[in-house]
Amino acid sequence: MRVCSYGANFYDENANRVYTENTKCVGCHFCEAICPTEAITVRKNDFDIRPLAHWTPEHLIGIMKQAETGGVLLTSMGNDRPYFSYFDRIVLNASQVTNPSIDPLREPMEIRTYIGRKEEKLEIEEDEDGTVKLKTEIAPQLKLEVPVMFTAMSYGSISLNAILSLARAARTVGTFFNTGEGGLPKELREFKDNMIVQVASGRFGVSADYLNAGSAVEIKIGQGAKPGIGGHLPGEKVTEPISETRMIPVGTDALSPAPHHDIYSIEDLRQLIYAIKEATRYEKPVGVKIAAVHNVAPIAAGAVRAGADYIVIDGIRGGTGAAPKITRDHVGIPIEFAVAVVDQRLREEGIRHMASIVVAGGIRNSADVIKAIALGADAVYIGTAALISLGCHLCQTCYLGKCNWGIATQDPKLTKRLNPEIGARRAANLLRAWAHEIKEILGGMGINAIESLRGNREVLRGVGLHEYELKLLGIKPAGEAW
Amino acid sequence: MRYVIVGSGPAGLNAIEAIREVDKEGEILLITAEKYVGYSRPLITYLLGRKVTEEKMYYRTEDYLREMRVDIKPATRVEKVIPEEKTVVTDSGEEIRYDKLLIATGGKPFVPNIEGLTGKKGVFTFTTWEDEEKVEKYIEENDVKEVVVLGGGLIGLKTTEALMELGVKVTIVELADRILSVTFDRKASEIITEALKKEGCSVITNDTVVKVNGDDTVSSVVLKSGKEIPTKLLVIAIGVKPNVEFLKDSGIEINRGIVVNEKMETNVEGVYAAGDCTEFYDLIDGQRKTIAIWPVAVAQGRVAGYNMAGKNVRYPGGIPMNSVELAGIPTISVGHSNVEDGGYEILTFEEGNTYKKMVLKDNRLVGAILVNDIDRAGIYTGLILQKLDVSSFKDRLLDENFGLVYLPKEFRKKMLEGEIKIWLE
């Protein structure tokens, strides 16, 4: 009762018992988790709205709310419409007889990967006393011990304790987290070697110092949960610490415009990329994040030609702290297609080596990671999965800022519920567990390096997919041999 | 090394423990005028009121002291200290040599000159176990039903309570205009006076005993107001003074009590003093005074003991504080709580028998009185001792659930981590 930030549980003094107001419960399961005697169970409430097939309760409730408020329906986290999950229609291969499988516990297994531009060819030279040296200059790279990074989530959308959890986990495991567009709280400065700083259309907190504070810079053009639209952090959420990191006055609305107002073409994008490269003395990879939309392949190819060292593609199931429900649920394309076509396009243009591909949006387990990499990705970003490791139960009400788990809130009463020591431990455990599983699967396929998996669509087979889908994904149907 | 400790009160006993912490070998001799060694004097009223048994009287048992290899000379009075020869002379004429000497002789009840007082049976002071035995025996043998207690201070009132437990009718006679005038303020006195009266005790103020009637034993007392009260027993409890007369010609500097420095050294090399027989700085006002309370005696005894054994420890000074439960009402007074004027800010809360008072000066808490609701009182004591600026949470001090949560974060953190030491450096 004391712990619910939504006030769903309350104590009635006269009756001397605790009651629950069902309509206030968002289903975050915090009370259930904290109850020492398992006396609370959060259940699905079978309410009275008729479960029609076309006019589902979700639609009806949406209409009722809008009839009352006249406003845009807000929501949070990823799209949960029952679209096809192509990951679930793809199965993996394993070795039998003709190609031996590998035991990752006994034999070397490399899942380390590098994000950044690769050279077309490597030249070596020999000096007078016969020492061999690399002649080609290697572009700056991000070294990932696990091909999984924590995606951009800003300070503001999630709490500092949540970011600290991810930052520490990234450091422990040897991967990266991303500041999002919220600027850089001073507590994160020590994580330079595991941090990607983001530059979004609002340019909050961006300065030369900020650009150099991390190991890479990421230009955010779009987000899978809300392609084509900007962001809006209401003024009341711009508290003292938020105002400090975003470099805007306390209480003013933090508006991220839909486009970057200085980018209206690939050429403009190129200018920004090189401005950032200049500002960081060409020492850091500069990436571009785009939402997966219909035209994703040419856009990605353009961005690579504009100088991006890595491309992030965020699919239709990508999460958000707050977005119009209508955009989140209906705009964009599934990430499985997006990565397949982008990889294919870059290969066709002969520029695949010029940039790494990072896939984001709805990665749920290590199998999704493997499938994404086999479809052409270098690595993946996880957001929702990372937050679940910190306690999130996907109640999808981040936009209210009352997160009982201390994640998507700035209320000091709630943020302290997330102990970053525990959070870091759990998030790191998740990555370690996935790393084990990836090695296990790779071994089973007879592959001993993640590099050999990238774009290796032969290890994938489609189940129950149409021919044109298989063609776009570049995979064969299950049952078809090499 | 030979340590001689004179006095077996809290100062003496704690000095012994401190010495033994540092010096496991040295010889320790405890000389005490008491027949019973190691008992707790405040418990005598509990013993009289039959709230503790004899074996529970001991703060430290003789067995325990023997285990610490302490030689004990009970019922022995030290008559003289001769620093030039590093010896003390006992009442039996024995001369005892010392290397380090601690004087912890405590206080001695003050007995005024009253007509007809000397030589009468039925007149007692009440500070030692032997006093208690005598009073108990006298009450039994003479079937005492009415007692007059002269003095409405803490000793007088605790004695009163014990006597009432025995079913005796008690009349308190106090010279001041209220009881507990030294320790508590007017309001707190009133609450306790009312509670005592409700339990059947008579309280007479602005008056004193001028004459004691009776041939061999007391039959009645006459008050200054002319009133005569029949009684077989008169307890004199108008105060104690440092028990230092035997040091008159020793060369040890005595003002009201023995003058000591922060290591509890007297002006004479090798001679230390601790407890109710000394005077030292009041932590709040910096004045030299005797603060005759248990915790100060313990702290001073420990400091003296450490320094005697060669460990350098300094005593920062103490503050007066008393906790007493009278007529079922727990009451605590800490620091300078009974102040008149002089730039003090006073906050109070009253509700029924519950009374709370905070005394502030320059945004520092200097005194507190708590009547009835005394839970977590020590937090105030800590604030007084720490001299913490309380301006940021002043209006919370009297809250029912006042706690450390209102303290400045940095201070609280240090306190909880044990970085802030209270009382001993």
Added chain:
Amino acid sequence: MRRILIREEYCMGCKLCEINCVAAQVETGNLIKVYRYVPELPEPNVIVEEHDYVTFALQCRNCDDPSCLKACMTGAMHRDPKTGAIRVNQEKCVGCWMCVMACPFGVIRRNTKEKKVASKCDLCADRGTPGCVEGCPNEALVLVEVRE
């Protein structure tokens, strides 16, 4: 010796330490059994303080130089030579409340019925991990070993 570290920045004020402390003092230990079947439950030896968003659980600090020990005039308050914890001998305590007056943390509770200091935190000497530490869901109470 063992100490309980208080980390207020992670305390959410859920008071699970309190009920786990109560359970730890009762023999059966199991929470449901304790609260359902034990007729007279002991008071918790941990206090949860709360104001605005600041919350923390406080139990006896078992100070190096304990004020309560100095104030106790009966010898009831003593240091357990084995565990280093400060404990109270209920037999000897007469309820003079000197320790209540002295403890700067205000953690000594009174048993007004029996006029005695209620049992105080003994760091769960007979248990492995203290109940409050074990019951804390956010590691706001942590058991640490400190050098003497």
